[in-house]
Amino acid sequence: MRVEDFEEYEQINSALFDLIHQMDDSSQMKKILSHMYSSGGKKIRPLILMLSTELCGGDKNKSIDAALAIELIHSASLIHDDFLDGGIVRRGMPSVPEKYGIAAALLCGDYLISKAITLISPYGYEVVHQFGSAGMHMAEGETIDIKSVEHEFREKNYFECINKKTASLFASSAAIGAYIAGCSKDMALKLYAYGENVGIAYQIVDDLLEFIEELDDKKSTQESVTLPLIYSRAFGREEAIKRTVSEVHKFVGLAKELLNNFRPCAAREKLLLITDHITIDLLPQGT
Numbered sequence: 001m002r003v004e005d006f007e008e009y010e011q012i013n014s015a016l017f018d019l020i021h022q023m024d025d026s027s028q029m030k031k032i033l034s035h036m037y038s039s040g041g042k043k044i045r046p047l048i049l050m051l052s053t054e055l056c057g058g059d060k061n062k063s064i065d066a067a068l069a070i071e072l073i074h075s076a077s078l079i080h081d082d083f084l085d086g087g088i089v090r091r092g093m094p095s096v097p098e099k100y101g102i103a104a105a106l107l108c109g110d111y112l113i114s115k116a117i118t119l120i121s122p123y124g125y126e127v128v129h130q131f132g133s134a135g136m137h138m139a140e141g142e143t144i145d146i147k148s149v150e151h152e153f154r155e156k157n158y159f160e161c162i163n164k165k166t167a168s169l170f171a172s173s174a175a176i177g178a179y180i181a182g183c184s185k186d187m188a189l190k191l192y193a194y195g196e197n198v199g200i201a202y203q204i205v206d207d208l209l210e211f212i213e214e215l216d217d218k219k220s221t222q223e224s225v226t227l228p229l230i231y232s233r234a235f236g237r238e239e240a241i242k243r244t245v246s247e248v249h250k251f252v253g254l255a256k257e258l259l260n261n262f263r264p265c266a267a268r269e270k271l272l273l274i275t276d277h278i279t280i281d282l283l284p285q286g287t
Helices: 007-021 030-039 044-055 059-085 096-101 100-120 125-149 155-180 186-213 227-235 236-259 266-277
Strands: 087-088 219-222
Touching: 007 030, 007 044, 007 059, 007 087, 007 236, 030 059, 030 096, 044 059, 044 155, 044 227, 044 266, 059 087, 059 096, 059 100, 059 125, 059 155, 087 096, 096 100, 100 155, 100 266, 155 186, 155 227, 186 227, 186 236, 186 266, 236 266
Parallel strands: none
Antiparallel strands: 087 219
16 A cells, blocks of 8 residues: 555645645735645655554544644745755655745745644643644754864764654654543653654655665755764765665664564554655665
């Protein structure tokens, strides 16, 4: 089964379409969002949220608004990321800053964050707290990333950066899904750790593909210091790739072990499939 065939994927896409369709035509915002989402996207973070709700025995329909909020704040982060990195191509299309200008891009990011807050606010304290924490961690991670090219940037700095910049939203997505289902804090923390490990592995793979120049749907004018680059400086290109792939397998293994704390069910199988789909399945052949 493909991720795109998941019922939850269809629900998220439908909710996103309805949100854009109902927007006011008088501003440019509707046009910008239509451009952003016309290129598709994996919707992995909201999927993890909805599947975590199901995994904990909850009603996934109650988590749709939260899932949509996660997708919107993720989209806002991509716009701001393209602004900071000089991103000109995103998902094979002109980035929002490239197509509509910096001012419109920043305002669109503000709009998405504000809309996300309205969607997440009806949920309880734990959900809103997780959502807010993820947003703060993502911003902190970006500041670490920005200074990576200006100062000595070691392996520990890289992992601190991607843990905050990328993994925090994966982690909070999984925990939010658990809290919506009424799960215990202990189980929610296990899902948080699952999402964190998946997010770290995902970012390492993305950085590896950029390192070996296999990403053709994303283009920026500025580059970050990444794990394979750090390894290549110390050990050479071939060994860097080998060590980076080993790190991916380590974090994927940790993520799967955490899912073993939950009952076998369709939601768990889908989460396992997603875990491989965005990490192991993307690794270059022969690595």
